[in-house]
Amino acid sequence: MSSSDEFTRLREVIVGRADHYTDHDADASFQLFFFDNVTPLTGAGRSLLPIPPQYVEELNEDIAGLSDALTACGVTVRRPAAPGKDVDIRSPLWDARATPPLNVRDNTIILGDTIVETAPHVRARIFENDYLKPLFYSYREAGSKWLAMPRPALARGTLDTAFYTRQGADVSHVTDADEALGIDGLGMEMIFDGAQCMRLGRDVLINVANRNHELALHWLREAFPQLRFHVLDSIADSHIDSVVVPLRPGLMLVRDPQYRDFLPKAMQSWDVIVPPPMDESAFPDYSDFGFNIASRYIDINVLSVDENTVVVNSLYPELIRLLEARAFTVVAVRHRHRRLFGGGFHCFTLDTVRDGGREAYLD
Structure with a gap:
């Protein structure tokens, strides 16, 4: 196993599963993570939001299409x-309905020949990586390293809300309604998702938006002194793979040119592709039973097969045409319910073998 970037030739990848994705467990940790998009729910305490089976079936069809397209490449x-049933989990501090291993990018980073399990923000996701352990053991037996950040307790009061309060948002109605128990003296924990990173050989872009993320950054720097971690200071609340996506050295997909200012100076001169805007009418309407947990920018969440080939949602023809005009080969794959399940093709995948190594793209 070896994967150090987002764009050299992809040889092997893990594609997530949505089996038994029957509910969103909308507790306080979920509401804080998706705060911008769950305003109607905030302050309501923990609730299970059922997902209609039709949408799960359609999601599984689209994931199968992604797997087939990658195999064809x-x-x-x-x-x-695969989870065999709906699973309710419990810690000494909270209860949750477990989320299946769909967005496998979030709870793991591959840094070269090392698997790094991260420390989830959302309680329902704390055991997701158990379903990846058969794969992780096979990589370890083949010579890969395997590390894990300290498992967070996700106790009441350990999630830092600083990103929102700096913007003037009041999140007290979420934190006050949190049904979890606290742990005296614990304070902020190391909490971090792999999708807060973009890998560029020996350099890693890393979004740090609060104290939870700062603790994770310190841990990563101690564990990987050979890598250069470049802090993107609150470029987003957490994930950045629908904000900035390196397509090859010198060229990146960026949600808006203003985000250049967050990037390392060596990247600010890169050529930029700005995706065409999408309005709400381009997406399914879930208002009869729920809401969108992802923003309308989710289709920027593309997956590179190599420096000239990109997997893009077939329902975003404007981006397909733009990339093709820049001489990219586009592999168009349908993904209908990306805003309901909160992930695109980069989220759904964990690339474990790519041709690139620790090149110095930012020198």
Whole structure:
């Protein structure tokens, strides 16, 4: 196993599963993570939001289409183990309905030949990586390293809300309604998702928006002194793979040119592709039973097969045409319910083998 960037030739990838994705467990940790998009729910306490089976079936069809498309590109596709039923989990501090291993990018970073399990923001996701362990053990037996950040307790009061309060948002109605128990003296924990990173050989862009993320950054720097971690200071609340996506050295997909100012100076001169805007009418309407947990920018969440080939949602023809005009080969794959399940093709995948190594793209 070896994967150090987002764009060199992809050889092997893990594609997530949505089996038994029957509910969103909308507790305080979920509401804070998706705060911008769950305003109607905030302050309501914990609730299970059922997802209609039709949408889960359609999601599974689209994931199968993604797997088939990657296989047709010559990529070896591996899958997590499938949950056999809906699972309720419990810690000494909280209860949750477990989320299946769909957005596998979030709870793991691959840094070269090392698997790094991260420390989830959302309580329902704390055991997701158990379904990836058969794969992780096979990589370890083949010579890869395997590390894990300290598992967070996700106790009441340990999630830093500084990103929102700096913007003048009042999140007290969420934190006050949190049903979890606290732990005296614990304070802020190390909490971090792999999708807060973009890998560029020996350099890693890393979004740090609060104290939870700062603790994770310190841990990563201690564990990987050979890498250069470049802090993107609150470029987003957490994930950045629908904000800035390196397509190859010198060229990136960026939600808006204003985000250049957050990037390392060596990247600010890169050529930029700004995706065409999408309005709400381009997406399914879930208002009869729920809401969108992802923003309308989710289709920027593309996956590169190599420096000239990109997997893009077929329902975003404007981006397909733009990339093709820049001489990219676009692999168009349908993904209908990206805003309901909160992930695009980059989220759904964990690339474990790419041709690139620790090149110095930012020197």
